[in-house]
Amino acid sequence: xxxxxxxxxxxxxxxxxxxxxxxxxxxLFILVWAGITAQGWVNTKLIVPPVNVVKVAYQxxxxxxxxVGLSISLWRDGVGFLIGGVAGIxxxxxxxxxxxxxxIVGPTFHTLKHISLFAWLPLISTWMGQGDVAKIIFIxxxxxxxxxxxxxxxxxxxxxxxxxxxxxxxxxxxxxFFKLVLPAASPQILAGLHLGLIAAWLATIGSEYLLAKxxxxxxxxxxxxxxxxxxxxxxVGVLVIGLVGTVLNRLxxxxxxxxxHWRNG
Amino acid sequence: MLKIFSFASGRLPLKMQNRKQHKEQNKQHAIERRALRVERxxxxxxxxxxxxxxxxxLGVSVMLEGLMAKLKSFLFAWMFPCIIFCVWLxxxxxxxxxxxxxxxxSLVASTFTDLWASGELQGHIGISLQRVMSGFGxxxxxxxxxxxxxxxxxxxxxxxxxxxxxYSQVPMLGWLPLLIMLVGIDEALKIILISKGxxxxxxxxxxxxxxxxxxxxxxxxxxxxxTKWQLLKKVVFPSALPPIWMxxxxxxxxxxxxxxxxxxLASSEGLGFLMVYGRQLYQLDVVLVAVVIVGGIGxxxxxxxxxxxxxxxxxxxxxx
Numbered sequence: 001x002x003x004x005x006x007x008x009x010x011x012x013x014x015x016x017x018x019x020x021x022x023x024x025x026x027x028l029f030i031l032v033w034a035g036i037t038a039q040g041w042v043n044t045k046l047i048v049p050p051v052n053v054v055k056v057a058y059q060x061x062x063x064x065x066x067x068v069g070l071s072i073s074l075w076r077d078g079v080g081f082l083i084g085g086v087a088g089i090x091x092x093x094x095x096x097x098x099x100x101x102x103x104i105v106g107p108t109f110h111t112l113k114h115i116s117l118f119a120w121l122p123l124i125s126t127w128m129g130q131g132d133v134a135k136i137i138f139i140x141x142x143x144x145x146x147x148x149x150x151x152x153x154x155x156x157x158x159x160x161x162x163x164x165x166x167x168x169x170x171x172x173x174x175x176x177f178f179k180l181v182l183p184a185a186s187p188q189i190l191a192g193l194h195l196g197l198i199a200a201w202l203a204t205i206g207s208e209y210l211l212a213k214x215x216x217x218x219x220x221x222x223x224x225x226x227x228x229x230x231x232x233x234x235x236v237g238v239l240v241i242g243l244v245g246t247v248l249n250r251l252x253x254x255x256x257x258x259x260x261h262w263r264n265g
Numbered sequence: 266m267l268k269i270f271s272f273a274s275g276r277l278p279l280k281m282q283n284r285k286q287h288k289e290q291n292k293q294h295a296i297e298r299r300a301l302r303v304e305r306x307x308x309x310x311x312x313x314x315x316x317x318x319x320x321x322x323l324g325v326s327v328m329l330e331g332l333m334a335k336l337k338s339f340l341f342a343w344m345f346p347c348i349i350f351c352v353w354l355x356x357x358x359x360x361x362x363x364x365x366x367x368x369x370x371s372l373v374a375s376t377f378t379d380l381w382a383s384g385e386l387q388g389h390i391g392i393s394l395q396r397v398m399s400g401f402g403x404x405x406x407x408x409x410x411x412x413x414x415x416x417x418x419x420x421x422x423x424x425x426x427x428x429x430x431x432y433s434q435v436p437m438l439g440w441l442p443l444l445i446m447l448v449g450i451d452e453a454l455k456i457i458l459i460s461k462g463x464x465x466x467x468x469x470x471x472x473x474x475x476x477x478x479x480x481x482x483x484x485x486x487x488x489x490x491x492t493k494w495q496l497l498k499k500v501v502f503p504s505a506l507p508p509i510w511m512x513x514x515x516x517x518x519x520x521x522x523x524x525x526x527x528x529x530l531a532s533s534e535g536l537g538f539l540m541v542y543g544r545q546l547y548q549l550d551v552v553l554v555a556v557v558i559v560g561g562i563g564x565x566x567x568x569x570x571x572x573x574x575x576x577x578x579x580x581x582x583x584x585x
Contacts, residue, residue: 022424025425026427103341114563122540126549202437238443
């Protein structure tokens with residue numbers, strides 16, 4: 001009990017002591033928004049009052065469809081990220097370790113990465129249709145480049161002395177990969193995965209906008225809102241997209257911190 | 266344990282024992298050979314460095330060696346694309362895949378020359394470049410201003426940074442439907458979205474760059490009694506230039522990414538539109554031409570900025 005009391009006390013204290021100056025601008029924004037819509041200075045069909053947004057948010061969030069859509073989007077995001085991440089680590093490590101691979105694949109890789117991601121979409125949609133396969137391929141591709149680049153950078157930074165020690169100990173290939181390459185390059189690989197996660201979420205939304213025919217994802221909710229001129233729904237959708245992005249970002253940061261604990265400790 | 270082991274091995278048939286020994290020996294040899302190889306490599310590189318530095322006679326041969334290495338890496342670099350191209354050529358030649366899905370290279374080439382000759386392609390490229398430049402200009406300028414302001418004034422940073430963070434975390438495409446409602450699908454939409462793509466990395470990198478100026482530098486400047494302006498011009502900005510430049514590079518890449526996305530979604534001209542158009546008519550040759558040009562322009566942007574980077578930051582190399 002004593003424990004709990006001190007714990008809750010510190011929680012409240014930290015809540016009060018938090019820097020609230022960051023909240024000033026958003027609150028001001030909302031106040032101005034509410035003010036001009038209440039006064040009717042703007043077209044309230046286009047710039048909707050914040051109260052309506054809250055109402056629509058409540059309606060949407062209490063509906064099961066919303067969670068189905070969100071989980072479908074997250075599922076695609078996860079699968080695409082997994083595929084792209086693994087492929088990125090493998091190719092990045094290969095290019096970093098083997099001079100041959102780097103000579104042969106490297107230039108092509110570094111050139112292809114300049115093709116803007118969305119430029120692949122028309123090709124992917126022609127070859128793979130507009131279904132989940134096309135979307136997941138696109139998401140995987142978007143996660144692939146940052147992960148591969150991060151891994152390559154990390155592997156290239158491994159000190160020569162470490163490689164020589166591994167050679168003297170006659171590490172075989174698996175040992176070499178799992179005991180030397182992966183741990184030594186882990187900071188850059190994790191940084192790449194972090195960037196890949198953000199890119200994958202952008203691609204998830206993008207693929208739902210651009211390949212939307214019969215999707216159910218969160219991006220499709222927004223598109224539906226746009227088609228029905230439902231500005232409230234669009235704002236709710238945008239907020240949810242941003243929230244998921246923030247949560248993913250936080251998650252990646254804390255995982256990165258946890259996994260790299262051994263380096264600082 | 267050892268006794269048991271030796272006993273057991275003593276019981277082994279002679280042949281097998283020999284083989285086992287042989288194996289052990291082989292392993293030992295392999296390790297020794299590896300160590301030798303490592304040593305030789307080190308010696309070799311040391312020797313090469315020595316000859317490079319000391320001998321003028323060998324200069325020509327060293328140059329030749331460098332030329333050969335360049336040629337070699339050039340050939341290697343083209344190997345992979347050539348293989349892909351050959352596979353594509355063969356597939357198109359035997360028509361294993363219908364040409365609506367994979368057009369022949371010759372068709373793509375002739376489409377390119379047709380589009381170029383009619384001036385259509387240049388028009389699309391010009392419009393896309395114009396959009397990306399104005400969007401990037403707006404985004405980079407506002408980003409530099411906000412990043413500098415946040416980097417120099419901690420109070421402002423406390424107020425603005427949280428909302429900036431929130432804003433940057435909604436992917437740029439997330440804003441699209443809302444923006445379409447508010448500003449329509451005209452140029453304004455494109456410029457706003459493209460500038461958002463550039464604004465976020467530029468702001469972040471400028472702010473972080475100014476934050477990361479080592480306090481020792483500033484102390485030295487204080488000792489020399491630099492005025493505020495001198496401090497900014499001679500110490501803070503030069504020291505923060507590498508990360509700021511990095512931000513500009515990222516910003517241009519993001520702006521280009523945003524341009525293609527927004528042109529795919531809402532446009533009646535430009536490279537993205539060309540892709541949508543080709544895709545709708547199942548003319549993949551047009552799409553491929555557009556993809557190649559998008560990639561080429563992205564590559565040129567990056568090369569230009571990296572050349573400018575080495576030029577702008579040339580003073581840094583003198584230290585090492």
